[in-house]
Amino acid sequence: MECHKCNKNCYKPKGKQKQGIWKWLGKNQEVADRERLPQIALVGTPNVGKSVVFNALTGTYVTVSNYPGTTVEVSRGEAKIQERRFAVVDTPGMYSLLPITEEEKVARDLLLSEPVDLVVHVVDAKNLGRMLPLTFQLLEAGLPVLLAVNMIDEAQQLGIQINREELEKKLQVPVVTMAAALNFGLTELKEKICEYVK
Numbered sequence: 558m559e560c561h562k563c564n565k566n567c568y569k570p571k572g573k574q575k576q577g578i579w580k581w582l583g584k585n586q587e588v589a590d591r592e593r594l595p596q597i598a599l600v601g602t603p604n605v606g607k608s609v610v611f612n613a614l615t616g617t618y619v620t621v622s623n624y625p626g627t628t629v630e631v632s633r634g635e636a637k638i639q640e641r642r643f644a645v646v647d648t649p650g651m652y653s654l655l656p657i658t659e660e661e662k663v664a665r666d667l668l669l670s671e672p673v674d675l676v677v678h679v680v681d682a683k684n685l686g687r688m689l690p691l692t693f694q695l696l697e698a699g700l701p702v703l704l705a706v707n708m709i710d711e712a713q714q715l716g717i718q719i720n721r722e723e724l725e726k727k728l729q730v731p732v733v734t735m736a737a738a739l740n741f742g743l744t745e746l747k748e749k750i751c752e753y754v755k
């Protein structure tokens with residue numbers, strides 16, 4: 558194709574062609590938008606079980622790549638739940654939406670720049686009090702949140718009881734209690750994802 562200015566081979570079309578190709582590119586963007594899978598982002602502090610949940614949801618179709626301009630790895634995959642397909646992204650551990658580390662900045666940027674249809678905030682049932690401030694920050698940022706209270710097995714061993722219904726009522730968000738590493742509560746998580754992502 559001839560260049561718009563220099564008459565050498567170039568990706569920028571000139572004259573009448575321009576309209577055609579840009580129109581085509583625009584159409585492709587429209588198709589991509591229409592075909593975009595609903596996206597679920599797994600968010601939470603380090604070591605709460607986000608990646609275990611990610612693996613349980615996605616199975617084999619997974620890509621791991623550096624977030625643009627950083628050395629922070631982000632895993633993306635696809636989940637099929639009740640015959641519906643979802644894009645799933647496993648974000649780096651974060652304590653706050655106001656980032657200090659590069660990982661937190663990546664997680665924050667990803668949440669605020671990509672279309673996210675549901676944020677699954679994975680928290681450790683043993684330290685709920687320390688983790689809920691991030692839930693409030695996510696809600697304040699206008700993100701649709703599902704709270705996944707993980708490691709319920711360890712909490713129970715310590716005599717900590719989690720009242721799911723009470724949490725749901727107080728926070729006004731869907732809550733699932735689970736022990737992802739033991740495959741407990743994942744069916745309920747999948748059902749809630751389907752219920753809340755329209």
Ligand SMILES: Nc1nc2c(ncn2[C@@H]2O[C@H](COP(=O)(O)OP(=O)(O)OP(=O)(O)O)[C@@H](O)[C@H]2O)c(=O)[nH]1
Nearest residue numbers: 602603604605606607608609650707708736737738
């Ligand atoms: N007992 C118990 N252990 C769990 C559970 N879920 C995850 N784990 C363990 O917790 C550890 C951390 O899990 P990860 O999935 O790597 O945590 P993560 O949130 O992805 O951590 P970062 O990637 O560092 O942010 C692993 O050793 C898991 O096996 C659970 O429900 N119960």
Ligand SMILES: [Mg+2]
Nearest residue numbers: 607608609647
């Ligand atoms: Mg992880």
